Amino acid sequence: MSLPSLLVSWTRLKASAVWRSVFRHGYDDTRRNRLLQTSSNVFLHLHPTTTPASGLRFAYTWGLGGLSLLLFVVLTLTGVLLMFYYVPDTRRAYDDMKDIEHVVPFGQFLRNLHRWAAHAMVITVWLHMLRVFLTSSYKPPREFNWVVGVVLLVLTLLLSFSGYLLPWDQIAFWAITVGTNMATATPFLGAEGPFSLVTYDNDLRFLILGSRFVGQSALLRFYVLHCLALPLAAAVFMAVHFWRVRKDKFSAKAAPPPGGVVAATIAEPVADGPASAGPEGPRPERAAPAARQVDVWPHLVAIEFLAMLVALVALQAWSLWVDAPLEDIATPTSTPNPAKAPWYFLGLQEMLVYFDPWIAGVVLPGLIIAGLILLPYLDPNPAGVGLYTLRRRRYAVSAFLFGFFLWVGLILVGQFFRGPGWIWYWPWESWEVHKPVYERTWNFPWPLGLAAMAGYVGLGLYVPWRLRPEVFRTIGRGQYVTLMLLVLGMLALPIKMVLRLALDVHYVLVTPWFRI
Amino acid sequence: MAHDEPGRSRPAGPAAEGGPGAAAGTLWMPRRDWLARVTWWSFLGSLTAMSAASVRMLFPRVTFDPPPTFKAGYPDEYAVGEVSERWKRRYRVWVVRTTEGFFALSAKCTHLGCTPNWIETEAKFKCPCHGSGFDPSGVNFEGPAPRPLERFRIVLADDGQLLVDRSRSFRQEAGEWDRLDAFLRLAGRRT
Numbered sequence: 283m284s285l286p287s288l289l290v291s292w293t294r295l296k297a298s299a300v301w302r303s304v305f306r307h308g309y310d311d312t313r314r315n316r317l318l319q320t321s322s323n324v325f326l327h328l329h330p331t332t333t334p335a336s337g338l339r340f341a342y343t344w345g346l347g348g349l350s351l352l353l354f355v356v357l358t359l360t361g362v363l364l365m366f367y368y369v370p371d372t373r374r375a376y377d378d379m380k381d382i383e384h385v386v387p388f389g390q391f392l393r394n395l396h397r398w399a400a401h402a403m404v405i406t407v408w409l410h411m412l413r414v415f416l417t418s419s420y421k422p423p424r425e426f427n428w429v430v431g432v433v434l435l436v437l438t439l440l441l442s443f444s445g446y447l448l449p450w451d452q453i454a455f456w457a458i459t460v461g462t463n464m465a466t467a468t469p470f471l472g473a474e475g476p477f478s479l480v481t482y483d484n485d486l487r488f489l490i491l492g493s494r495f496v497g498q499s500a501l502l503r504f505y506v507l508h509c510l511a512l513p514l515a516a517a518v519f520m521a522v523h524f525w526r527v528r529k530d531k532f533s534a535k536a537a538p539p540p541g542g543v544v545a546a547t548i549a550e551p552v553a554d555g556p557a558s559a560g561p562e563g564p565r566p567e568r569a570a571p572a573a574r575q576v577d578v579w580p581h582l583v584a585i586e587f588l589a590m591l592v593a594l595v596a597l598q599a600w601s602l603w604v605d606a607p608l609e610d611i612a613t614p615t616s617t618p619n620p621a622k623a624p625w626y627f628l629g630l631q632e633m634l635v636y637f638d639p640w641i642a643g644v645v646l647p648g649l650i651i652a653g654l655i656l657l658p659y660l661d662p663n664p665a666g667v668g669l670y671t672l673r674r675r676r677y678a679v680s681a682f683l684f685g686f687f688l689w690v691g692l693i694l695v696g697q698f699f700r701g702p703g704w705i706w707y708w709p710w711e712s713w714e715v716h717k718p719v720y721e722r723t724w725n726f727p728w729p730l731g732l733a734a735m736a737g738y739v740g741l742g743l744y745v746p747w748r749l750r751p752e753v754f755r756t757i758g759r760g761q762y763v764t765l766m767l768l769v770l771g772m773l774a775l776p777i778k779m780v781l782r783l784a785l786d787v788h789y790v791l792v793t794p795w796f797r798i
Numbered sequence: 799m800a801h802d803e804p805g806r807s808r809p810a811g812p813a814a815e816g817g818p819g820a821a822a823g824t825l826w827m828p829r830r831d832w833l834a835r836v837t838w839w840s841f842l843g844s845l846t847a848m849s850a851a852s853v854r855m856l857f858p859r860v861t862f863d864p865p866p867t868f869k870a871g872y873p874d875e876y877a878v879g880e881v882s883e884r885w886k887r888r889y890r891v892w893v894v895r896t897t898e899g900f901f902a903l904s905a906k907c908t909h910l911g912c913t914p915n916w917i918e919t920e921a922k923f924k925c926p927c928h929g930s931g932f933d934p935s936g937v938n939f940e941g942p943a944p945r946p947l948e949r950f951r952i953v954l955a956d957d958g959q960l961l962v963d964r965s966r967s968f969r970q971e972a973g974e975w976d977r978l979d980a981f982l983r984l985a986g987r988r989t
Contacts, residue, residue: 456912460927463911484857493861615887615905617912619926634928638944639910704929704941723940797944 319579326583328524330531332575333582336668337532342417345589346410347527350438351520352590353403356597357441358513360396368448370505372498375450376611383608390605397606399597400442404626407438411654415682418666418675419533425658427526430519432654437516439626444508446624447501455612456621458504459496460631462487464643469796475640476796495614535668619702628696629689635704636778638797646775650685653768657682660765662757677753685772723788731791735798742770866965869955873900878986881916881934891950891962892916892923894934900982901975902950902962903936909943923947937970946970951979 295301307318317331336342367386368378382389411431414420420428447458465486466472473485480486482494492499576582609618623631633642665674672679701707705717726734743766747754754762781787789797825832868889876882876895885891890913892903903923905913912927922939923932930941937946951966960982968974975981 456927460910460912489856492856492858493863495863497863499858499861615890615913617914617926619915621912621927631928634910635942638942643910703924703926 313577316577316579320583326579328528329578329582330528331578333532333578334534335574335576335581337534338576338581338585339534340585340589342534343532344409344413345586346406346413348586348589349593350403350406350410351524352593353399353406353597354516354520356399356594357396357403360392360399361509361513363392364396365509370448370501372450372501372612375448375501379449379451379608383605391601394601394604394606395597398601398604400445401626402593402597403438404442407435411435412686415657416670416679417533417668418671419668420658421661421664421667424526424530424533427523427530428658429655430523430526432651434516434519434523435654436651437512437519441508441512441516442624442626444504444512447496447504448508449608450501450612451609452612452616452618453607453609453621455496455614456617457623457627458500460621460623461627462490462496462500464639465490467639468644469640472640472644475644533668620700620704622696622700625693625697629692632692632696632700633775636775636782640796641798646771649768649771653685653772656764656768660757660761660768662761681769681772688772688776723782723786725789725792725797726787728792731789731798735791738774739767739770742766742773867961867963869957870902870952870960870962872959873954873984873986876900876986881918883916885962886913886916889962889964891964893952893960893962895986897986898981899984899986900952900960901936901980902952904948904950904964904967906948907943908938908945908947909941914947949975949980952982953979954982954984 306322307315309315320326320329320331364382367382367389369375379393382393384390414428414431443458443461447454466482467475468486469475470477470479471486472478473480473482473487478485482488488494490500490503491497492503622628630643630647633646636642637646661675661678663675663678665671698709699706701711701713701717703717707713707717725731743763746766747762757765778787778790781790791798827835868885870885870891870893873895876893878895878897880895882893882895885893886905890905892905894901894903907914907925907927907930909925909928909930912925914923914925914930914932916922917924921934923934923936925931925941925943928942930938930943932938932943932947935946936949938944946969948967948969951963951968953961953963955961963979966979968977968980
């Protein structure tokens with residue numbers, strides 16, 4: 283066939299009824315096709331057709347939300363493949379892992395991809411949250427989408443946690459044993475928690491494990507949660523999340539006048555007409571000096587594609603280079619020393635040194651999640667939406683960064699400074715050196731402890747109100763008390779750490795029912 | 799106006815003013831309201847029943863765990879003062895022989911359930927997870943463990959062997975270590 287006749291067939295094919303039933307518009311670079319490209323494509327229509335040019339700056343979003351989605355897709359695909367070779371049976375799960383590593387073609391590589399993508403997703407979701415906080419993108423009208431985001435963060439961590447048991451190796455078994463024993467310490471609903479209403483045979487841990495021990499029923503439950511229930515829940519919440527992002531538009535604001543650099547980021551002049559040309563029609567109140575709009579196709583889609591490409595190549599390279607760890611087969615009677623949780627839960631494990639499990643494992647994580655959910659409703663300051671600014675939101679940013687880096691610090695301590703027996707080892711010290719430690723801890727007598735607690739909460743509520751009334755009276759009394767209790771809860775952790783490490787204080791308050 | 803359909807406020811006219819059941823033929827509440835109420839309560843009822851059943855279904859009646867008792871050999875197989883690790887790998891129990899007798903110590907840390915290690919040179923049980931330490935009797939003295947290790951029921955079986963029952967545990971802080979089967983009195987001589 284000659285070239286001209288090929289071209290004729292090609293043209294004829296594209297004119298055919300079948301082709302046009304699949305692709306409803308042409309590919310020529312016209313304004314109409316650009317808009318149709320997003321609006322008539324089920325996947326791309328999660329985008330609006332146009333978006334403010336300032337939202338495309340990579341240094342604004344860092345592409346973190348999109349990368350989290352990409353990693354979720356990678357995890358789904360590799361996870362489905364791994365499921366073909368894995369049976370959640372305690373008698374063979376570990377052997378299946380060995381088969382995947384040594385027998386299944388590319389099994390090791392796919393497992394590496396799955397494991398490292400999971401770790402990467404925890405990081406991108408965290409950083410995405412940090413970015414959204416720093417650019418005030420949780421402020422009206424986006425408060426509820428922040429809440430959905432917090433739910434997605436929790437789901438990401440639960441997915442990691444449930445997946446951790448499946449290899450049925452030592453670290454899997456012990457991480458889940460420790461993790462689910464914290465459920466036993468839950469107030470009211472745990473058999474060993476304060477004010478317990480239940481026994482070992484019907485408490486929260488029993489619900490999670492389907493038994494009193496980590497065994498077959500626990501493996502099956504975690505498998506079903508990991509492969510089915512949690513991904514489905516995540517997909518539903520993601521749909522809501524993306525939908526609202528699209529409806530609320532990007533939060534990014536055009537950079538302030540002196541920094542004219544930003545406008546030059548998109549080199550191509552925009553002949554797309556005024557901002558109000560979007561499909562939703564003109565909006566009078568936005569029409570004024572609204573951010574310059576560009577077409578999502580090709581500008582945003584191209585950036586997303588590039589970010590996806592770089593991330594995928596990096597992930598694959600890493601997975602070719604580094605193998606996902608697999609320890610000895612799970613053995614209930616021998617705990618590895620030290621038994622470390624996956625790194626993203628080491629902050630939790632480090633907190634367990636300073637507090638009883640019901641506080642470190644239940645109350646404090648609950649407060650962190652509650653605080654994150656409530657955050658958009660407790661911050662009345664409207665400043666900074668779409669900008670990285672510290673100056674205009676000094677209190678909010680410092681409080682959030684303090685909590686964020688406290689968490690990162692705890693993880694670093696747990697990862698690099700804890701050795702056998704969870705004793706402090708410097709990174710350059712050998713774990714072979716045995717360190718006998720004899721703590722001599724003491725407790726506050728209860729009247730002193732009660733006074734200390736009451737004083738801490740009372741002064742913590744009173745002093746800021748008194749010192750900076752102009753700041754704190756911008757919110758209602760109930761909001762103020764909630765906010766300060768959350769902040770005091772956060773500060774209680776470093777305070778207790780100092781009390782323990784410097785003064786050997788075990789408990790600040792000892793009561794017959796619980797100890798703090 | 800458009801919502802003023804017939805049937806919503808029957809009977810129309812002055813008789814309706816009389817309140818529920820005032821006049822003959824008056825309904826207790828407008829029929830549509832009644833239907834709406836029944837519908838909503840049925841919906842909530844079935845939802846509640848379904849949720850309750852689903853949650854209850856997650857708590858199995860029977861679990862397939864290994865049998866709780868085992869025979870731990872004859873008393874003279876243990877040296878006085880010994881913390882025996884013989885049964886730890888299989889049953890997660892230390893059998894401790896003192897001059898007065900025996901007790902069976904659960905090898906499960908009371909902090910978060912890891913398996914501690916017996917460190918002979920320091921005469922203590924040390925948990926690898928969070929550093930809790932217990933003395934040879936099982937009492938916690940360092941680290942985050944909130945209470946002593948639990949002891950299991952230990953008795954002599956008919957054949958003269960030690961019998962450990964892991965389904966019955968005794969807690970020191972509840973004063974249960976003084977109970978009958980928490981400690982097997984059987985004087986031994988130091989060899």
